[in-house]
Amino acid sequence: MAYHDILVVDDSETSRMIIKRCLEIAGFADSVYHEAADGLGALSLLKEQQVDLIVTDLKMPKMDGGTLIQKLRNDPRTREVPILVVSSMGNDAREQELRKAGASWIVHKPLSPEALAEVLQ
Amino acid sequence: VTVDEAVGAAVRDAFGEMAFVDVVDGEPGPVSDVAQVLSLSFSDPARGTLALMLPRECKKTVVENVYGVNWDSLATNRIDDCLLELLNVLGGAFMRNYFGRETEFEISLPELVFDEAHLSARGERKDLFFDAEGVIFQVKVWVEGA
Numbered sequence: 120m121a122y123h124d125i126l127v128v129d130d131s132e133t134s135r136m137i138i139k140r141c142l143e144i145a146g147f148a149d150s151v152y153h154e155a156a157d158g159l160g161a162l163s164l165l166k167e168q169q170v171d172l173i174v175t176d177l178k179m180p181k182m183d184g185g186t187l188i189q190k191l192r193n194d195p196r197t198r199e200v201p202i203l204v205v206s207s208m209g210n211d212a213r214e215q216e217l218r219k220a221g222a223s224w225i226v227h228k229p230l231s232p233e234a235l236a237e238v239l240q
Numbered sequence: 241v242t243v244d245e246a247v248g249a250a251v252r253d254a255f256g257e258m259a260f261v262d263v264v265d266g267e268p269g270p271v272s273d274v275a276q277v278l279s280l281s282f283s284d285p286a287r288g289t290l291a292l293m294l295p296r297e298c299k300k301t302v303v304e305n306v307y308g309v310n311w312d313s314l315a316t317n318r319i320d321d322c323l324l325e326l327l328n329v330l331g332g333a334f335m336r337n338y339f340g341r342e343t344e345f346e347i348s349l350p351e352l353v354f355d356e357a358h359l360s361a362r363g364e365r366k367d368l369f370f371d372a373e374g375v376i377f378q379v380k381v382w383v384e385g386a
Contacts, residue, residue, distance in 0.1 A: 132318065133306060133325040137258060178349075207332025211342045227336070228329040229257035 120240060122172035122201075126153045128161045128187065129176040129205075137230060138174055138205060144232035146240060158182025162190060165197060172239075173197075177206040177217075185220065192221035203238065205230060243366050246338035247290075247379055251370055254330040259305040266371035271378045275299050277353040278327045281361075284346040285339055288383040289361035291353070292327050298375045302326060324350045334381075 125142065129135045139152050153168055155161040157179040173191065177184035184204060191197040201223040209217075214225050224238040248265065255261040275296035281289045294302070300311050303322045307314060327350040335345040353359055363384035370377055 131321055131325040131328070133322040137306070137325075207329045208345075208347070209332075210336070210344050212344060228332060229254050231257050 122147060122150055122239075124153065124168065124170040125150045125172045125174065126155065126161060126164065126168075126170040127174045128155045128158065128179070128184070130156050130179045131176075134176065134205075134228070141230045141232045141235050142174070142239075145236040158184065158187035158190070161187055165191075165194075169196075170200060172201050172203065174203045174205055177204060177208050185217065188217065188220045188222055203235075241338055243338060243381055243383060244368060246334050247366075247368050247381055248370075249337050250330050250333035251368075251379060253333050254326055255302065255372060258326055258329060259302040261302060261305060261372050263370050263372050266369035266376045268367065268369045269376070271295060271369070271376055273297070274356070274378075276323060277356055277359065278323055278350055279353050279359055279361075280327055280331045280348050280350040282331070282335060282345060282347045285343055286383055288363055288381065289359065290327070290331050290334060291356075291359055291361070291380040292330070293356065293378040293380065294323070295375055295377055298372050298377045299323065301372065301375070320352060324352065 127135045127138050135154050153164060155164050159182045175184040175187055188202055204217055204222045204225045205228060207228040217225060226234050226238060252263050255263045271293055273295045274293045276294040276299045277291060279289055279291040303319050304311050306322050331347050335347060339345055361382040363382040366381045368379045
């Protein structure tokens with residue numbers, strides 16, 4: 120599967136960099152990466168930019184990942200875009216809720232390229 | 241799973257995957273030249289605190305490895321963000337390891353602490369020591385009712 124434009128949403132610059140690094144090693148070195156520090160930033164960016172994959176953290180200021188997923192699934196422009204949740208939080212019940220809300224995959228931090236390759240390819 | 245095992249696995253995963261630093265159990269004893277103290281607290285399903293005490297050399301290695309650049313080129317806010325994210329990941333992994341995947345848990349945002357005296361924690365304290373490629377660092381864990 121090829122994802123040309125990938126949006127990475129995380130309030131930590133370090134985390135965004137690690138996510139990008141892992142995605143590149145996992146087979147997405149040629150993708151174009153876009154970044155946002157929270158859900159609001161992501162929605163703002165998506166008004167101007169179409170993406171093929173959204174990777175988001177959960178715990179973020181202004182708008183968390185759970186709210187972002189709901190908004191993306193309610194918007195016809197982003198309803199079908201795959202969403203990968205990457206978080207240090209989470210348990211079985213929460214993950215079930217996120218999947219119901221529209222998350223395509225959920226991966227825990229610390230991230231590894233292998234874990235990303237497994238879910239995305 | 242004991243606290244020691246849950247912390248040990250979380251530390252090895254976080255340092256290994258994020259910073260490519262191999263960590264093994266270290267000899268207990270005073271940790272020299274602690275340059276950074278970070279902590280986070282958890283409130284559910286038990287209350288407690290996790291603190292990371294990093295010597296200067298260990299802090300530098302972790303941050304340089306994560307960013308892949310020389311220490312001198314890094315701004316303070318990027319160094320802080322890196323260390324806070326390390327503890328955030330370590331804390332989440334500890335909670336999953338200790339309480340299990342089926343348990344809901346709540347952790348605070350990690351914070352930089354001026355020094356050890358500013359840590360406010362209650363409960364039984366565990367002092368765990370680790371060896372990061374020759375440098376000893378310490379994790380302190382308080383769990384109320386453990």
